[in-house]
Amino acid sequence: MWPFDRKARTQAMLDKVADARKKEDQENARKLAMRRAVMKSMERRASDNAKKWAPPELMPGVVPAGVTPAVAMDSLCGPTYQFLNSAAGGLYAANIQPFPGYQNLAALATRAEYRAFASTHGNELTREWIEITSKSRKDAKALADKIKELEEACEYFNLRNVFRQAAEQETLFGRGQVSINVRGADISIPLILDPRTIQKGSLRDFTTIEPMWTSPSAYNALDPTAADFYKPSTWWVMGHEMHASRLLTIITRPLPDMLKPAYNFSGMSLSQLAQPYVENWLRTRQSVSDLVDKFSRTFLKTNMAQVLNGGEGGDVFDRVEMYVNMQSNLGMGVMDSETEDIVQVNTPLSGLSDLQAQSQEHMCSVSRTPAIILTGISPSGLNASSEGEIRTFYDWISSIQEAYYYQPIDTCLKVIQLHLWGEVDDSITFKFKPLWQPSAKEESEIRFNKAQEAQIYIANSVIDPSEARQQLSDDPDSGWDNIDGDLEIVQPGMFDDEGGDPGVPVEQNKGALNGAQVSSLVEISQSVAAGTLSVEAAEAVLLHSFGINKEEADKMLSPPENVPSVDVAESAKVDAPAPDVLPGEEGQ
Incomplete structure (x- = not known):
């Protein structure tokens, strides 16, 4: 056999062995990938099976040593946890997570996004705060001093800031609690709003307690028809048992009864609700930042044969390093005009x-x-505005105030009244101030419209001027709430003979009308003739405002066919000299 035939045969055998080995390696790689996929699936399944509804982990010392927590697995909640875990597969298929624990919720509070939720809700809920008023307007002046004293007491006890902190804690942890601290009181018994239990001057302060320091001590889990079903009657507060009436609990996102033990009888934290949305936002923000950082790439077209054939390629890498170091507006690049080129690839950012x-x-x-x-x-775009969204948000905040914060604040105000006066004044109440406040221009327009409305009512004898004055005095937004509403204003010369023109004798000054009054008489007569004002209403105005007797009023308001052809203004004239003519100069 020729040497070159033997060499070709040997090369063919080597190629065949190499192909077989290559196929074997590919098969082994495929089997390894399959095993890894199976292992990941098993790990995921094991992780899902490990996530079960379980009792919350309490801070050490919250429940006294040797006492079984009311939310423990071996308590009355045991069957509840078993029932929840029987459907855990379906819950986790929907990506529903159990209670993350106060440790994780506290850690989330360090991120700006979760902190913004809590601070925004807490500030908006208490920004305008409340207005303490009387239930009846008639008692407003009599209760003015007591209301002022009650407002000063609320500032002294920092009640507004206490509820702001409670709102923030409720947003972060799902539950906000306000403790009513009375000197010398037994905190384990109910707090009754009575002078015998809250003596005058016995209130110490109000404090907020984070949910991690409390846990239910007793609750009704047997009678669903009871009002306190799955509502704690007493709480453990760092080893001390406190009655629920002394620990005002605020939960704006309540949970179903079967989930309450697993959440330590808290509501759903807004941080836990928003976590998937915040994570999506953080991932999107980082992805956009990474894309902007690498959106422009520069490629050097050159001969890569040396590198691809296993060589060191020092020349190529040296040239690349040279381009990188000289890549600036003041640098200069050099390349082979025939075998090299530089291409810049940009990723679209639209x-x-x-x-x-x-x-x-x-x-x-x-x-x-x-x-x-x-x-x-602020929103972007043509004619973009957030006014409608802000008004909707304020309406939602107002509904939250009335639904979840009215009763706790009302209880605190009654406790303060017992502290101040030894009694609760049932005629005192409060309301939340609206969050939407009009501008100075809008307030001016509102007052102007109210003034026009009062003027029309007075002109048509619907109300008396004294009633309009009283309305101004009672309205704190009128700008005239400091005037005396009971003061009667009498215009000179309107109801008596005094105050007339001193240059005219009294017998002539009697019944004299000025130009404005004559114009008013003409307008009243025209309104009666047009049918826009009744004869009775016009007659009442003439009798009470102009001092005209009933006979003269009937003549002035009678139909045209029964009245001599004399102008209405002529009937109001008197035989008095013209104001610009002096006595003794009539003939001049």
Whole structure:
């Protein structure tokens, strides 16, 4: 056999062995990939099976040593946890996570996004605060001093800031609690709003307690028809048992009864609700940042044969390093005009801002807070405005105030009244101030419209001027709430003979009307003739405002066919000299 035939045969055998080995390696790689996929699936399944509804982990010392927590697995909640875990597969298929624990919720509070949720809701809920008033307007002046004293006491006890902190804690952890601290009181017994239990001057202060320091001590889990079913009657507060009436609990996102033990009888934290949306926003923001950082890439077209054939390629890498070091507006690049070229590839960035803004809007939507309030970023685009969204948000905040904060604040106000006066005045109440405040221009327009409305009512004898004055005095937004509403204003010369023109005798000054009054008489007569004012109403105005007797009023308001052809203004004239003619100069 010729040497070259033997060499070719040997090469063919080597190629065949190499192909077989290559196929074997590919098969082994495929089997390895399959095994890895199976292992990941098993790990995921094991992880899902490991995530079960379980009792919350309590801070050491919350429940006294040797006492079984009311939310433990071996308590009355045991069957509840078993029932929840029987359907755990379906729950986790929907990506529903159990209670993350106060440790994780506290850690989330360190991120700006979760912190913004809590601070925004807490500030907006208490920004305008409350207005303490009387239930009846008639008692407003009599209770003015007591209301002022009650307002000063609320400032002394820092009641507004206490509820702001409670709102923030409720947003972060799902439950806000306000403790009513009375000197010398037994905190384990109910707090009754009575002078015998809250003596005058016995209130110490109000404090907020984070949910991690409390846990239910007793609750009704047997009678669903009872009002206190799955509502704690007493709480453990760092080893001390406190009655629920002394620990005002605020939960704006309540959970179903079967989930309450697993959440330590808290509500759903807004941080946990918003976590998927915040994570999407953070991922989108980082992806956009990475894309902007690497959107432009530069390629050098050169001979890569040496590198691809296993060589060191030092010349190629040296040239690349030279291009990188000299890549600036003041640098200069050099290349082979025949075998080399530089190409710049740019990634399109259009639409990235829309994707990022949409992700941020989704984060705002879960908290029902407009982006302008939560982030301070105003909407963009032609004729874009957030006024409608802000008004809707304020309406939602107002509904939260009435539904979840009215009763706790009312209880605190009654406790303060017992502390101040030793009694509760049932005629004192309060209301939440509206969050939407009109501008100075809008307030001026409102007052002007009210003034016109009062003028029309007075002119048509619907109300008396004294009633309009009283309305101004009672309205704190009128700008005239400091006037005396009971003071009667009498215009000179309207109801008596005094105050007339001193240059005219009294007998002539009697019944004299000025130009404005004559014009008013003409307008009243025209209104009666046009049918816009009844004869009775016009007659009442003439009798009470102009001092005209009933006979003269009937003549002035009678139909034209029964009245001599004399102008209405002529009937109001008197035989008095013209004001610009002096006595003794009539003939001149």
